[in-house]
Amino acid sequence: MRVSVVIPTHNEAQSIGRVLADLPANLVTEVLVVDSNSTDGTPEIASKMGARVLHEPRRGYGRACLTGLAGASSPDVVVFLDGDYSDRPSELPILLAPITDGRADITLGSRLQGRRAAGALPWHQVFGNRLAAALIKVLYGLKISDLGPFRAGRADVLRALALEETTYGWAVEIILKGTLGGFRIVEVPVSYYPRIGKSKISGTLKGTVGAAWFILSLIVRYYFRHRRAGMPRPA
Numbered sequence: 239m240r241v242s243v244v245i246p247t248h249n250e251a252q253s254i255g256r257v258l259a260d261l262p263a264n265l266v267t268e269v270l271v272v273d274s275n276s277t278d279g280t281p282e283i284a285s286k287m288g289a290r291v292l293h294e295p296r297r298g299y300g301r302a303c304l305t306g307l308a309g310a311s312s313p314d315v316v317v318f319l320d321g322d323y324s325d326r327p328s329e330l331p332i333l334l335a336p337i338t339d340g341r342a343d344i345t346l347g348s349r350l351q352g353r354r355a356a357g358a359l360p361w362h363q364v365f366g367n368r369l370a371a372a373l374i375k376v377l378y379g380l381k382i383s384d385l386g387p388f389r390a391g392r393a394d395v396l397r398a399l400a401l402e403e404t405t406y407g408w409a410v411e412i413i414l415k416g417t418l419g420g421f422r423i424v425e426v427p428v429s430y431y432p433r434i435g436k437s438k439i440s441g442t443l444k445g446t447v448g449a450a451w452f453i454l455s456l457i458v459r460y461y462f463r464h465r466r467a468g469m470p471r472p473a
């Protein structure tokens with residue numbers, strides 16, 4: 239099975255080396271570091287450690303993930319994780335198992351089911367993720383607990399979803415389109431640690447509120463768009 243790992247980065251020189259070193263080499267076919275305009279040497283470190291670096295000058299977390307998905311070379315499975323060493327790359331087998339066993343098309347690493355180090359997720363992030371998960375359960379019938387960044391999916395399924403969200407919406411768009419499309423989404427517990435380096439999205443109040451608002455409104459918008467299209471609600 240060919241497994242491509244996509245890691246979006248913007249100035250993660252302090253952590254990218256540890257992320258790459260911890261990836262289980264025997265399970266990974268290729269690693270793509272999708273970098274946006276880092277000025278701290280992140281792409282140089284990544285390529286020295288054997289990753290393929292894709293330069294994506296357009297900012298946006300989702301944009302970087304989309305560029306990675308498009309650039310992966312004939313993968314069976316694509317895995318996404320962050321470059322700040324919040325996720326533990328050594329836990330990759332936990333995400334791959336339901337897919338290789340044929341039980342899942344997409345797996346989501348839940349930080350709220352897993353072991354969280356103190357301070358890894360501030361209360362407003364815990365609250366925001368639980369709220370989004372509850373709304374997804376009510377509107378879509380899918381039982382999940384978190385919208386964490388460490389996730390995997392069959393490449394053919396991810397490509398069939400025609401993902402297009404270039405910013406905060408990326409994390410939730412996979413889940414909404416995946417479940418509406420009848421694909422099997424399985425959540426597995428993963429651990430989560432305080433990031434190394436400087437916070438970029440969730441560390442600021444503006445970033446958190448902006449992301450939360452965007453994600454919650456997307457969950458509602460997709461629901462009504464789907465209903466207007468006259469399609470049945472998934473069981």
Ligand SMILES: Nc1nc2c(ncn2[C@@H]2O[C@H](COP(=O)(O)OP(=O)(O)OP(=O)(O)O)[C@@H](O)[C@H]2O)c(=O)[nH]1
Binds near residue numbers: 298324433
């Ligand atoms: N290529 C690319 N990567 C990005 C961009 N913004 C963030 N990233 C990377 O995406 C990953 C997730 O971003 P984080 O800054 O960790 O976001 P977060 O986990 O919500 O919040 P903090 O960890 O508190 O900053 C990290 O590896 C970032 O370097 C971007 O515009 N382009």
Ligand SMILES: [Mg+2]
Binds near residue numbers: 320322324433
């Ligand atoms: Mg982070």
